[in-house]
Structure formats: structure tokens, C-alpha cells
Amino acid sequence: DAKTTQPPSMDCAEGRAANLPCNHSTISGNEYVYWYRQIHSQGPQYIIHGLKNNETNEMASLIITEDRKSSTLILPHATLRDTAVYYCIVRALNTPLVFGKGTRLSVIA
């Protein structure tokens, strides 16, 4: 079973920041937080991952709380192409990714 809880859906206005929350209150010390997204009918796409520190790449920023029990994925300037299902996953090394139901993000013009 997935070890994360995410809202089923969210809307975001185009050009605004999209903040997607994830709860992972039972995360273990050796587990990383991963974010993937899946645009309709395509394979999931890796976005970002982190262990304890906040991370940023060209796609997004990942903010992990100090107690590591929750995190937020931030898409700084959402576009219509960011409409997708976003999955937050916790995973230890050499273990499979276990996907939950994710958050369906709709970016609205």
C-alpha cells in the first residue's frame, strides 16, 4: 500500500505557482520522497526527489518539513502542459516505487 496521502484533485491558474501537498507521516529514516507525474496516456515522468533537504531543479522545488512527515511540490509557474496526475512516493533504496492515487492537477487558462 502507498504510504502517502494526497488530495485527489487541485486546480491552479496558469502562470501561478502550483503547490501540491503530500503527507507521509510514517516515513522511515532511510526513505526518500519522490515525485512523478503522468500526463494522460503517457508513462510517468520523474520530477524530483529528496531525503531531508529542500531540493530544486529545472522543473520544480521540493520542500520537506523538518520532521519529514510531509512535503510540498512547487511548480513555480504552472502552464497548461503541467495538467497531469502527480504522485508523491516514499521509497527506500532498491525497493519498488509504490504508486498511490495521486493528485489530479488541472491548470486553468
Added chain:
Amino acid sequence: KAGVTQTPRYLIKTRGQQVTLSCSPISGHRSVSWYQQTPGQGLQFLFEYFSETQRNKGNFPGRFSGRQFSNSRSEMNVSTLELGDSALYLCASRPPGQGPGELFFGEGSRLTVL
């Protein structure tokens, strides 16, 4: 660099038949994972292969099997197909190394069982 390639992209089978799906990972990747995606169950892990050895296995019946070849290409086979096996089957590969590593997914093989 070519991505993960899955063939065939679409196929239709009837109940009781078997099917073989193929996956070519990104060049240099030695780990290949398979996932099944259905509207009801979402994305579910099937199995993972590394250097021709199955490393992890999900909770699927024995009708689902896989293998990996010495060139890292992988196949999965489903025997005695059931209607519920209709799904998008996704393959993913991971770069070498012991770090957390991201998975790169293919576009999937969409199987319809009639």
C-alpha cells in the same frame, strides 16, 4: 539518447491466450521494472530485474512472468489471459549506481483482452 522502448504499443488478445511484451531500456541501464496500470487499481508493481536476476516481485499471480537478457532487454509474459488483464503495461529502467536514482518510463503497451 533513446528512451525506454516498449513493443508492441497496442495489442488485442482473447481470453485464454498468452502475450509477450518487450522492453528495451535506455542504453547503459541494467535495471528494468514492470508496472500494470488499470483504472480501478492504478499503477501496480509487477517485478524488477537487474543483471538478468529478478530482484523484487509484486503481488501478482504466477501467470505473470518476466525475464531479462544479457543485453538488459526485458520481456514479460502473461499466460491464460483474463478480461481483467486488460491494462497499460509500463516498463521503466534505472541508471546504474547505488544512489536513489530516478526511473525512466516507456510509453507502455496497451493490452485489450476480449
